[in-house]
Amino acid sequence: xxVKSKKFTVxxxxxxxxxxxxxxxxxxxxxxxxxxxxxxxxFPYVKLVKDExxxxxxxxxxxxxxxxxxxxxxV
Amino acid sequence: MExxxxxxxxxxxxTFERRPGAIKKNMHYCPGCGxxxxxxxxxEALEEMDIQDQTVLIAPVGCSVFTYYxxxxxxxxxxxGRAPAVGSGIARANPDSFVISYQGDGDLGAIGFNNFIQAxxxxxxxxxxxxxxxxxxxxxGQMAPTTLPGQKTMTSxxxxxPLTEGYPLKVCETVAAxxxxxxxxxxxxxxxxxxxxxxxxxxxxxxxLKNRKGFSLIEFLSGCPINLKMTTDEADHFIEERMMKYFxxxxxxxxxxxxxxxxxxxxxFEPAAVKRILYPNRQSSSKSKDFRNKSEIFxxxxxxxxxxxxxxxxxxxxxxxxNMARLRNFNxxxxxxxxPEMRGGTANxxxxxxxxxVGSPIVDKDTNLLIAMNQPSMDKFLPELKKNGVxxxxxxxxxxxxxxxxxxxxxxxxxxxxxxxxxHRVANSVILGALSFILxxxxxxxxxxxxxxxxxxEAIIDCFANKKGIVDLNLKAFYKGxxxxxxxx
Numbered sequence: 232x233x234v235k236s237k238k239f240t241v242x243x244x245x246x247x248x249x250x251x252x253x254x255x256x257x258x259x260x261x262x263x264x265x266x267x268x269x270x271x272x273x274f275p276y277v278k279l280v281k282d283e284x285x286x287x288x289x290x291x292x293x294x295x296x297x298x299x300x301x302x303x304x305x306v
Numbered sequence: 307m308e309x310x311x312x313x314x315x316x317x318x319x320x321t322f323e324r325r326p327g328a329i330k331k332n333m334h335y336c337p338g339c340g341x342x343x344x345x346x347x348x349x350e351a352l353e354e355m356d357i358q359d360q361t362v363l364i365a366p367v368g369c370s371v372f373t374y375y376x377x378x379x380x381x382x383x384x385x386x387g388r389a390p391a392v393g394s395g396i397a398r399a400n401p402d403s404f405v406i407s408y409q410g411d412g413d414l415g416a417i418g419f420n421n422f423i424q425a426x427x428x429x430x431x432x433x434x435x436x437x438x439x440x441x442x443x444x445x446x447g448q449m450a451p452t453t454l455p456g457q458k459t460m461t462s463x464x465x466x467x468p469l470t471e472g473y474p475l476k477v478c479e480t481v482a483a484x485x486x487x488x489x490x491x492x493x494x495x496x497x498x499x500x501x502x503x504x505x506x507x508x509x510x511x512x513x514x515l516k517n518r519k520g521f522s523l524i525e526f527l528s529g530c531p532i533n534l535k536m537t538t539d540e541a542d543h544f545i546e547e548r549m550m551k552y553f554x555x556x557x558x559x560x561x562x563x564x565x566x567x568x569x570x571x572x573x574x575f576e577p578a579a580v581k582r583i584l585y586p587n588r589q590s591s592s593k594s595k596d597f598r599n600k601s602e603i604f605x606x607x608x609x610x611x612x613x614x615x616x617x618x619x620x621x622x623x624x625x626x627x628x629n630m631a632r633l634r635n636f637n638x639x640x641x642x643x644x645x646p647e648m649r650g651g652t653a654n655x656x657x658x659x660x661x662x663x664v665g666s667p668i669v670d671k672d673t674n675l676l677i678a679m680n681q682p683s684m685d686k687f688l689p690e691l692k693k694n695g696v697x698x699x700x701x702x703x704x705x706x707x708x709x710x711x712x713x714x715x716x717x718x719x720x721x722x723x724x725x726x727x728x729x730h731r732v733a734n735s736v737i738l739g740a741l742s743f744i745l746x747x748x749x750x751x752x753x754x755x756x757x758x759x760x761x762x763x764e765a766i767i768d769c770f771a772n773k774k775g776i777v778d779l780n781l782k783a784f785y786k787g788x789x790x791x792x793x794x795x
Contacts, residue, residue, distance in 0.1 A: 239311065247331050251338030251531070251538045257498050272329070274337065289498035291312035292505070295342020296332045297349070297376070301313035 238305040239286030241279050247299035248276035254290035254300055263290060317349025317358060318376050325375040334372060338538035340495040340528025341370050344437060345377075347505045348406075351512050352379055361404045362396050364389040366418075368410035369444045370437065387418020390425035393432045398570050404515045405432040412442045415451040415475045429486030429520040431568060433511040436477060436523060439530040440549060447533035451475040454552055474552055481523050482558035488565050489514050489522035490558040494550065495529065496542040503555075510560075518567040527553060607662075609669045613654035613687050614679025614700075616644070619734035622769055623677065624655035626738050630765035631659040639667035652682055675745075677737060678704060679720070698741060700733065716744055716791060723786050732776075732783035735766060739787025759788075 241263065248270060254277055255263045262281040270276045277300070286302055294300045321330045335341050352358050361379040365371050367386040374381040380403070384392040389407040397405045414422050414436050425432065441459050442448040448461040452474050456465040466474075482490040489511060493504035504526060511522040527549050529541035536544060574580055612624045621642050628640040641656045656669035672692045678684040678699040684707055691697060694712050701717030709715065718740045724733040742762050766784060770777045 240308070244331075249332070249337035253338055253343075253538050256539060256542075286311055287498075288312040292346070292501045293343065293498060295335060295337075295339050295346070297318050297342075297346060298314035298331060302311045303308040303313075304311045306307050306309050 237286065239284040240282070240303050240305065241284050241290060241300060242303060243277050243279065243300050244298065245270045245276045246272065247296050248274060249296065249299075250275035250277065251295065252277075253293040253295065257289040257293035259287060259289060260285060315346065315349040315353045317352040317378060318345075319378050322375045325372070333376060335369065336530075336532040338529060338531040338541065339369070340439065340526065340530070341437065343495045343501060344435065344504070344508075344526055344528065345370075345373075347501070347508050348408075348435070349377060351505075351509055352377070355509075355512055355516065357404050357512070357516065360402060361406060362393075364393050364396075364405065364407045366407075366409040366413040368413050370408055370410065373408060387413050387416070388421055389413070389418065390430070390432070390434065391421045394425050394428065394430045397431045399573055399575065401431070401518075401569065401572065404512070405430075406512075406515070407432055407434045409434060409436055410443070411436070411438045411440070411450050411452040412444075415477060419451075419475075423480070423484075426481050426487050426521050426523065427484050429488075429568065431515065431518050431520055431570070433515045433522040433524070435508070435511075436525040437528045438477070438525055438549075438553065439528045439534075440474075441530060441533055443530040443533045447530075447535070452477075452553075454548055457548075476553065478523065478525050478553075478558050487521040487523060487559065488519045488562040489524075489560050491523075491560075492525040492527065492553060492555045492558065494527040494545055494555050496527070496545050500555070507557075510562075514562045517562070518569070519562040519565050520568050522562075525553075527555065607664065608659040608674050609672060609692075610657040610659070610675045610677070611654060611669045611673045611687055611690070612657065612677045612679075613652065613683030614677075616653040617731075618653075618679050619731055620653045620679065621655050623734040623737060624657045626734070626762075626765045626769045627741070628657050628659075629768045630762055631657075633761050633764055633768075636660060637662065637664050639664045641667040641669075652680070652686075654683065654687070677741070679733070679737070680704065696744065698737065698744065700737070714744075716740065718787060718791055720787065723790060724783060727779065727783055727786065729776075729779060732780050735780040735783035736787035736790070738762065738766070739784040739789075740791035741787075742784070743788050743791045 250265055252265055255265055260283045262283050263277050264280045265275055266278045288302055290300055291302050333342055358379040363373055363377055363379055363381045365373040365383045366389050389409055393405040393407045396403055438452050440452050440454055442450050447459055449459040453459055453466045454474055455468045458465050478490050478492045481487050491507040493507050494500040495504055507524050511524045514522045527545045529545055531538050531541040534541050612620050614620045624640055628638045631638045636659045639658045643654050658664045658667055671690050673690045674692055675696045676687050676691050681704050684704050696714045698716045700720045702719040702721040720733040720736040723736045724730050766780050767777055
């Protein structure tokens with residue numbers, strides 16, 4: 232018998248990120264990291280570096296921007 | 307196929323059209339700002355509780371002044387620190403609304419502290435969200451009432467010294483000590499755990515609002531990395547290691563379950579009803595609304611000054627003159643000027659009558675008519691009397707004035723006449739009687755003369771509408787004064 236585990240992912244809108252690092256610090260699985268590239272407004276932005284999201288929402292609630300970052304569930 | 311688990315709340319506008327500039331999707335806050343975190347919690351709560359349409363979110367002065375860019379709910383911007391005062395008005399005028407006051411530590415803790423603490427003490431049905439970042443963030447990081455001891459800011463470069471600047475203001479502790487507020491909690495917008503606790507507290511505060519439990523306060527320790535000159539991590543560390551020592555997080559008070567839902571008296575807002583309450587016995591004019599005196603004199607403004615001791619009825623005298631003119635369809639202003647000494651000192655009032663709009667209600671020069679009822683008033687205001695002006699004074703207590711030829715001077719022993727009538731307080735009506743005779747040519751035209759006295763009577767009845775017992779005596783005094791001055795001519 233196999234347990235079907237839910238799969239989650241984080242989507243980041245690069246141009247809305249201000250590179251404050253809050254989500255990076257909040258993530259319990261360390262799947263986010265601040266990149267070196269700059270977005271359209273001159274901020275470094277966060278990237279997804281590992282595919283191990285557990286869908287806890289810590290990054291979403293830590294992020295101060297309304298829609299820079301969102302968590303999705305695969306169904 | 308993907309389903310959104312955590313994403314933008316519909317408590318926010320989809321696009322921030324009200325925000326000027328090219329950026330319409332994210333907020334104006336600096337990177338890592340705590341406001342953004344709280345905004346998201348609030349938008350989510352508004353959406354999930356389905357109270358967007360009834361919510362009035364009051365934006366403070368401070369970084370978060372632009373809440374109306376972002377929140378899809380009712381909103382109003384108010385002067386610095388006045389959010390709880392305006393909120394009280396909204397909550398009382400419209401008890402169906404949910405009033406949320408969003409304030410920073412400069413707004414709430416400094417300039418608006420009295421407004422805030424009085425609203426808390428009255429138990430207004432509102433929830434205050436207090437964002438505390440230990441500095442004045444918007445203006446660049448000056449010392450705030452909540453700045454920690456020893457904390458270096460722009461205006462405390464040596465660190466805050468409690469001996470000179472006092473200790474940080476503990477708002478939650480202060481409010482929790484009052485009886486009216488039902489819910490007081492302090493949270494921190496730092497780690498995920500703390501943010502979740504803040505979410506719970508915020509939800510509780512809004513539930514109280516919805517259940518009409520009264521005043522709730524939730525304080526949020528919030529990072530201002532840019533103006534603290536720290537990284538986001540350092541700012542969170544500052545909050546958790548330093549601020550929380552002084553401002554411990556936790557629930558200070560929660561008595562909402564023990565309190566019944568409040569209902570404040572509903573105000574009366576219908577203009578006619580307000581008028582009935584304020585002026586229950588207001589006389590209607592004996593003149594039609596279209597009546598206009600054609601006298602040449604009244605093509606110009608008439609400026610009248612009444613002055614005397616406090617208690618002599620100076621303000622009432624001015625009010626009677628103003629009423630008389632109002633009943634004859636003039637535009638009138640009546641402006642009292644009390645000295646700091648209400649009884650025994652000097653009081654005066656300025657009355658301006660005009661066919662046009664009255665420019666300034668203050669009469670301090672070019673006076674057309676001076677009524678002086680004591681010597682100091684005579685000495686003070688006689689120089690302000692215009693050329694060809696009229697002076698009317700109480701000759702029983704004032705020496706014959708020494709003024710230039712062009713002035714028309716009338717003295718009447720008003721105080722003595724009033725004594726004879728048995729009440730020294732009616733001297734003002736005696737003066738009014740004299741005035742009606744002196745001014746008859748000013749106000750009258752043709753057959754209008756017949757009911758001129760009636761207009762004055764109406765003015766007296768109107769002025770003493772709430773003291774019916776003394777109306778007759780004042781009317782008597784009025785005719786005595788009129789008779790007395792007639793003999794002078």
